[in-house]
Amino acid sequence: MAPDTRHPDKLDRAVIFLGPPGAGKGTQAKELARKYGVPHLSTGDMLREHVTKGTPLGVKAKPIMERGELVPDSLVLQMVRERIERPDCSHGFVFDGFPRTVAQAKYLGELLKQHGYKRPFVIHLAIDPSVLLPRLTGRRTCKMGGEIYNIYERPPKVAGRCDADGGELVQRPDDREEVIGPRLRAYEKQTAPLVAYYGRLGLLHSIDASKSVEEVGRQVLQSVQSVRGAR
Numbered sequence: 001m002a003p004d005t006r007h008p009d010k011l012d013r014a015v016i017f018l019g020p021p022g023a024g025k026g027t028q029a030k031e032l033a034r035k036y037g038v039p040h041l042s043t044g045d046m047l048r049e050h051v052t053k054g055t056p057l058g059v060k061a062k063p064i065m066e067r068g069e070l071v072p073d074s075l076v077l078q079m080v081r082e083r084i085e086r087p088d089c090s091h092g093f094v095f096d097g098f099p100r101t102v103a104q105a106k107y108l109g110e111l112l113k114q115h116g117y118k119r120p121f122v123i124h125l126a127i128d129p130s131v132l133l134p135r136l137t138g139r140r141t142c143k144m145g146g147e148i149y150n151i152y153e154r155p156p157k158v159a160g161r162c163d164a165d166g167g168e169l170v171q172r173p174d175d176r177e178e179v180i181g182p183r184l185r186a187y188e189k190q191t192a193p194l195v196a197y198y199g200r201l202g203l204l205h206s207i208d209a210s211k212s213v214e215e216v217g218r219q220v221l222q223s224v225q226s227v228r229g230a231r
Helices: 025-036 043-053 056-066 073-084 102-114 129-137 177-191 193-200 213-226
Strands: 014-018 040-042 093-096 121-126 139-142 148-150 204-208
Touching: 014 025, 014 193, 025 040, 025 093, 025 121, 025 213, 040 043, 040 073, 043 056, 043 073, 043 093, 056 073, 073 102, 102 193, 121 193, 121 213, 129 139, 129 177, 177 193, 193 204, 204 213
Parallel strands: 014 093, 014 121, 040 093, 121 204
Antiparallel strands: 139 148
């Protein structure tokens, strides 16, 4: 879709969240997507769906995810291209967990150009590594709606049950303490360079993710609104 046919009240671009596991990317991405009425695209959710359904892609990805390693580009890019070509992405979308490498970022940049989107808006959720362990080990996800809680910082009203739909809250395999170390090391090696990459392109906006969920969300929204209408 050409840029001049897009709706002025929509994002009309991709919003990308960067930050280590536990920084709050999923929570903030979902809320921003809800406010703008655009899809929330979590490669993690997409991969877990493939694993649950036992698709060929899911069978390949499952052991990699359980070890806390990054899924190869060949699998991730296949999912991303198909997803953003769906009609519901025509007015923009919010990425959660993608891109994770500079190679993926370059691929995404070309893909967005091909589809007539404006330059992506990149939000870096910066946080001290010392606070990540309780955030990750305490995280619980609703099996029904995907809502995220933390038994230490943001517990549900009823233990083990989602406030919204009563669904069971579970701990993801990659949030176990023995897996978190490899996850953080993988982030530092492959994903952290994205901060420098997008910084050089002038697309990076950093936000202190150690603050409350509400305060971080307010700053995220202000940042996005500040570039609405910009090319």
